[in-house]
Amino acid sequence: MKNLKWFVLAAVCILFAVSWFAKASGGDGVDNSVLDAFLVTLAAFLTLAIMSFLYQDNPYYKFAEHLFVGVSAAYWMCLGFWSTVVGNLFPRISEGLSNFFLVPYQPGPLNFFFAIPIILGILLLMRLSPKGGWLSRWPLAFIVGTTAGLNFVRYLRSDFVKQISSTFVPLVVDWQGFGHFFSNISLTAGGPLVMMLTNLVIFIGVFCGIVYFFFSKEHTGVFGKASRVGIWILMITFGASFGYTVMGRISLLVGRLTFLFTDWLGIIG
Amino acid sequence: MKRQIPLALVFVFGLFMIFQYFVPHEKSEWVYEFLLDWILVIGIFALALGIWSLYKVSVDKIRARKENWAYSYVTLFGLFVMILFGFTAPNGESWGLYAVFVTTAILTILMIIQTMVAKSQKGLYLGLAGLFLAASVVIAIFDGAWSFHFYTAEGLQNYWFRAFFDHILIPILSTMFSLLAFFIASAAYRAFRARNLLASLLLISALIVMLRFNPYLQPIMGDYMAKTSNWLMNVPNLAAQRAIVIGIGLGIVATALKVILGIERGYMGKG
Structure with a gap:
């Protein structure tokens, strides 16, 4: 069993080298530089390493997984440093640092206030100190308080007031005779009858959906019936969301297979 | 002191x-923007804390020879190489001794890690x-073909930084998500049985949305x-999503209020 592992490792290394050489020498009809050939081979290797998890957890999957953790952490750190610290902070606190990092200096009378987040940031690092760890609560409290206040208003407006106001739509349309009322009947057309039914489904759906999530009262009688309609609507939604998610994942899979068969193997032109 | 000041800070800034x-004055909006910038700056320190934590966890794992400890070297390698590429870059076409610099810098980091984890020969x-x-350091001083600062409006310019993003991060991320297609399909096979009305509704709406994207069914x-799929997404789906969103919104508002009033103190931890 141990020999098999080494055999597989050797086979993977040989395949990697062959692929790199074939890509670099233009074996697939495309002129690649040695670096490009290495990168395409590496991407293909990592794609297959992740896909190998479908069989079972294995060292190649673990390798790709751990590499991803390290690289992505560093990626976000570098991006944060260059965009926030260099792009946002240095231009406001120091002309020398702005010139060093080639960003335009933005002098302002109240820029010295930017010393406060730096101090709070340093206090956050005190978490590493066994005795001064409690000081890291101050910057955390600032972030939590500001975000809580921000979310309070933001979600009250977007997730509550606006959703309620969008649900209260006219359920009976302006009557202009039978001919007009029954015109444009299809799922996409906006005829009066279709509009009315659409608004009705939305209103009843939202109302019954909320009733279903109200657990402070027993779901019996009229309340129970409304809750029943709510679960029907929710089931349709879960099904639709499921279908949509599946198709999204399938499209990602098609993207990876296209990469393997087109960019790496060059089988599909 | 240890608990009162954080509670006061949360209350003041939250309020x-x-x-x-409710006071859309120029000055209050200016302070608002200012505070949002502060959060971003503090967030960078939090990111640095996260990187340190990742480093420490990996080194501890190697030192204690825990299960799968060898892979922690891969994590540390990816971390430091990406940081190196994120902070240095060749100037123009000439690479000079950049490759040698990167190699010596990586070897330095590797030796430091080895010093920390080794039980002998430290x-x-x-x-x-x-x-x-x-x-x-000698290469950094005397080789003028590359530099430490390369920030421009177009973003990070190091070829290898972008190459690592395009050929390591993106393939792994999209393949991981695409794998879910197999697991979802397997879950669907087991769960999608039209046993009753609710299961049938779930099955039918999922099938309609999935078949809508099938190119062979188009003719x-x-x-x-x-049209049916769009209607499902735009009407009943919208209604149920709205009911869910209202519930979530109320939950977030209630939690925010509890945090501001000091009822919810989980963020402070113990001690």
Whole structure:
């Protein structure tokens, strides 16, 4: 069993080298530089390493997984440093640092206030100190308080007031005779009858959906019936969301297979 | 002191953020923008804390020879190489001794890690780390073909930084998500049985939405499937999503209020 592992490792290394050489020498009809050939081979290797998890957890999957953790952490750190610290902070606190990092200096009378987040940031690092760890609560409290206040208003407006106001739509349309009322009947057309039914489904759906999530009262009688309609609507939604998610994942899979068969193997032109 | 000041900070800043919405004055909006910038700056320190934590966890794992400890070297390698590429870059077309610099810098980091995790020969590893560090510093001083700062409006310019993003991060991320297609399909096979009305509703709506994207059905079904699918997404789906969103919104508002009033103190931890 141990020999098999080494055999597989050797086979993977040989395949990697062959692929790199074939890509670099233009074996697939495309002129690649040695670096490009290495990168395409590496991407293909990592794609297959992740896909190998479908069989079972294995060292190649673990390798790709751990590499991803390290690289992505560093990626976000570098991006944060260059965009926030260099792009946002240095231009406001120091002309020398702005010139060093080639960003335009933005002098302002109240820029010295930017010393406060730096101090709070340093206090956050005190978490590493066994005795001064409690000081890291101050910057955390600032972030939590500001975000809580921000979310309070933001979600009250977007997730509550606006959703309620969008649900209260006219359920009976302006009557202009039978001919007009029954015109444009299809799922996409906006005829009066279709509009009315659409608004009705939305209103009843939202109302019954909320009733279903109200657990402070027993779901019996009229309340129970409304809750029943709510679960029907929710089931349709879960099904639709499921279908949509599946198709999204399938499209990602098609993207990876296209990469393997087109960019790496060059089988599909 | 340890608990009162954080509670006061949360209360003051939370209340200010609510208050400023109702007072749309130029000055309150300026303070609002200012505070948002502060959060970003503090967030960078939090990111640095996260990187340190990742480093420490990996080194501890190697030192204690825990299960799968060898893979922690891969994590540390990816971390430090990406940081190296994120902070340095060749100037123009000439690479000079950049490759040698990167190699010596990586070897320095590797030797430092080895010094931290090794149980014997620490002096040897430390000496090698010093040697490689000296080499990389000498190259950094005398080789003018590359530099430490390269920030431009277009973003990070190092070829290898972008290459690592395009050929390591993106393939792994998209393949991981695409794998879910197999697991979802397997779950669907087991769960999608039209046993009752609710299960049938779930099955039918999922099938309609999935078949809508099937290119082979397009000539047979015309655009009926697309219309039905769009209706499902835009009408009943919208209604239920709205009911869920209202519930979530109320939950967030209630939690925010509890945090501001000091009822919810989980963020402070113990002690």
